[in-house]
Amino acid sequence: MEEPKRDFPKPKRSKTDHVKNIVQSYLQKRNYAPLGIENCHPDQHLTYSLIENEISRPNSILYSCYNSDSVVIDHNFTKFLTWLKDCIKTKNCNDLEHLIAPFFCHLYLDILKGGHSDRAANFLKAHLLAIDKTKCDDFVKDLLNLFANDCDATCMIEQFRNNKYFIELSPQSLDLLKKFVGENCHVVFLHVLQTWFDIRENDEQDKEIRGEMDDKGAPHNGVCLDDKFRKILDAINDLEKEPKQIFIANISHTNDPISCAVIKRNCGLIAYNQNNVVHLRPVHSFDPILGLHDCKEIKFYDHTKRVYSITISPDCSKLVTGSEDSNLCLYDLNVIKLIRNCGGHLGPIYCTSISSNSVYCASGSCDTTARLWDLETGHNLRVFVGHTQAITCIDFHPNCLYVATGGADRNIRLWSVDNGTPLRLFHGCKGVVYGVAFSPLGDTLASVSDDKKIRLWDILNSKINNEIKQKGLPGTKLVWSSDGKQLCTGAIDGVVRVWDLRQIDSSEPQIGLNVNGKILHLEYSFDTFACVT
Known part of the structure; x- marks a missing residue:
């Protein structure tokens, strides 16, 4: 016979336990981390309830809930603007x-x-006109x-x-903001x-010192505190006004001209030929070259006659010279050593x-052949x-x-590397034909020739897509921008x-600059x- 089931009475739970279970269930649904508040000291309750930063998961969830409500943001920004205008009007705190x-952004x-x-x-439309752009x-x-x-x-x-x-705010403005x-x-x-x-609270004495150092009188408020980044921005502003020399190699006591050169700004190197000797220097003469200390220049004496071409690999590990x-000559720049005289x-x-993968090298010669x-x-x-x-470019x-x-x-010819x-x-x-260069996508080949024309060839159909007539003397050098939208010629x-190849019908260059010297190399990096002249 089966034993009859017995109904045992359920234990009664106090109201405190019932509330505790409800609270814990809510916290679990919201993914709040257990803080053990019920076991902490009473003085710590306030600490746990404050939102200190967004790092903890509960704070992130709480902030995201508020952030999703644009009405809350709009209301608080309006309240902030009203308070700010009152401070400026009554307390004369213009630095606020x-x-x-930036707060609006x-x-x-x-x-x-x-x-x-x-x-x-809607938020942008409602408040953009209220922002004084002269104050930023x-x-x-x-x-x-x-x-x-x-x-x-x-x-x-x-x-x-x-x-x-x-x-930087004045002590009065900072106190008002804290309040x-x-x-x-x-x-x-x-x-x-x-x-x-x-x-930060500005120091009047420190402000005067910095004011003397600031030639432009610009405000010290800004996006970035990095001095190197400020120098880069200043350099960009200078480039917009007029191009400047970034490196000068002083050469004296010679009648032999520089026949070729190459610059790689991404690795800080420049190489050139003088008196059949290949010179390798850092772009900044005060920097150690390739990590070698007490070394301002490296010279290679492996050619017996003039060098016509110098190339540095994309990974800056190899140097190739043709004479x-x-x-x-193939050089390993990691150990500063000649690999082979070919x-x-x-x-x-x-x-x-x-090649872009730094595996192959190609050369073109007066003997009408190219070699891989x-x-x-x-x-x-x-x-x-x-x-x-003779092959003049490759x-x-x-x-x-x-x-x-x-x-x-x-003529321009396209060859298979494989066979x-x-x-x-x-x-x-x-x-x-003085120069050829593939576009970054590889669908177009650009060329410059003695007939003063730049041609953009469709590689698939072997046809000319565009033809640009240059003024003055013919171009000999050319290089693409990394996005393929611009082409630079020398x-x-x-x-x-x-x-600007997007406005090619204008037949006028976007930028024209006379460097007053023979152009030895063109390069594109850092946008x-x-x-090199």
Whole structure:
């Protein structure tokens, strides 16, 4: 027989236990970390209840709940503006105005971060006109203009949010701000103020000293505290006015001209030929070259005749030189050592190029052939035969599968790296081809020739997409920008031109600069063009 079930009475729970279970259940649903408040000292209850920062998970959840409500943000910003205007009017605290614009930008970005683009647009429209742009620095002013015009401001926003905004306030203004924060501050205001601002009390004596050091008289409030970054911004402002020399190599007691040079700003190196000797220097003469101390210059004496071409690999580990003595020299820059002196060409080597993966090197010679070399061993891998006159320029495709050569026979040829077979013939130039360069995407090949024209070739169809007529003497050097939207050319008469390929129909360069010297090399890095003369 089955034993009859017995109903045992459930234990009764006190009201305290019932409330405790409800509270714990709520905290678990909200993902709050257990703080054990019921076991702590009474004096610690207030500490646990305060929102100190956004690092802890409960604070992040709490802040995100408030942040999703644009009405709360709008109300508190309006209250802040009203209080600020009253302080300026009655207490004459004008320095508080520098807080408005960056504070507004951070609130706007926080609303966007919460995924409320429509609410952010309404917030921007409601308060943008109330902000006096004359009271904020140029960076914030540009950021506000991008917001107002609905432009892409990704780069500026990243910079803005990666640095605390530095503001100096007078003792009176700082006391008023602390009082406002203590009495009326909402969690949104407190979060923005603690996370994105570095507010300090200015010292009048220190202010006078800094005022003497500030030649432009600009306010000390700004986005970034990094001195190096300030120098970079100053350099960019200088470049917008007029290009300046970034490096000078003083050469004396010689009648032999500099036949070739190359600069790599990303690794801080410049190399040039003088008296058949290859000189390697740091861009800044006071920096140690390649980590070697007490070394201002490195010289290579491996060529017996003039060097016509110098190339540094993209990873700055290899140096390649081509000379009138028909030899190609490969150097390892990590150990400052000659890897191999490569022979094979039957005439002077006029041009060299290194693949983007730093595996291959290509050279073009007066003997009408181009050769492919292993950059590690110096072994000759391919010989490209097809030109009828000297090869004057050479370049690797970005995918490292093809090589383009231009020659004195007015032709441009495309070769396969894999088997050395010719793939394309580009004919249409009416003069010696001085330079070829693949676009970053690899779909277009640019060329400059003796007929004073820049041609953009469609690689698939071997046809000319665009043809630009240059003024003055022919161009000999060219380089693309990393986004493929600009092309920089250097002419025999020392004129550097930057062409905006999005406005190619204008046939006028975006920038024209006469450097008053022979252009030896063009380079693009750090979003700017540079030339060696």
